[in-house]
Amino acid sequence: MSNTKFILGCFDDPDDMMKGIDNLQKASVPIYDIYTPMPIHGIEDKMGVKDSRLGYAAFCFGCLGATVIFSIVYYTLVHDWPMNIGGKPSFAIPNFVPFTFEWTILFTAFGMTFTYFAATHLFPGRAPRVMDLRATDDRFVIAVSAKGNVPHEDITNLLKDAGAVEVKHNERKYVSYE
Template identity: 70%
Template sequence: MSNIKYILGHFADPDDLMHGIDKLQEGNVKIYDVFTPMPIHGIEDKLGIKRSRLGKVAFCFGLTGTITAISMIYYMLVYDWPMNIGGKPHFAFPDFVPIMFELTVLFCSFGMVGTYFFVNHLAPGRAPRVMDLRATNDRFVVAIDAKENPYHDKIDNILKEAGAVEIKHNERKYVSYE
């Protein structure tokens, strides 16, 4: 059994990359991931990537902030230290809308920053997911799992026909920055 974990096809042009993805899918080759230095319109649909759940996560963080604001206001001004100011009720809801809005935005923004760092492997102690350092600079890289696709010569030929500039057989899962 081979030590090769991934076959990397380097492309110099995004159009060649999209053509290469079509050729690989026609040959029933399962693509692990694609790394590009810039966003490419339509690549998610071509690879079958589902819509992101970040909107739902942001809503949950915002809802947590709103509930925290309402709970704090109720506890501080109604339960713990009720004060009669100008004959207003203890829990005057319209007065506390700005506070609830601010805590909603604060929780959502900090939660999304933390989620971004965690999901993209940027949190301290996590290994970065970079197949080839040139993928963040000037190359478009298609990564193919070599264990799921045993016909390496067939894959190499498909990549060459599609216009790959370079084909590498990666033996390590991730490249470190050290």
């Protein structure tokens, strides 16, 4: 059994990379991921990436923040310590608006930060997994999982036919405890 975990096709040109994606998809080869040094328009549609659901999470965190502070202010000003200031009612909703707005923004900001870290596995202190360091500089990389049923030579040929400058086989690194 081969130790190859990923087959990486490195490209100089984004158009060649898009051609490589087309070649792999026509041959029904599943693509693990694509790494680019800059945003490429249309790549999400080509890869079938769905729209993010982070907006729903932001709405839920905002509702949670508004509910928490509204409950705290209501309990404090109406039940725990009601004050009669100039004959105004204790439960005046316009008085609650600034606190509610600020806590809505606060909960949304912190909630989205934690959600982003959880969704991307980029917790502080965790080293990012980079397939090829040149993908952060000037190369466009297509990573194909080598565990599929397609022979490695066929994948290599498809990538080279699309204009890959280099095709690498990443191998598993086994840790020795000796």
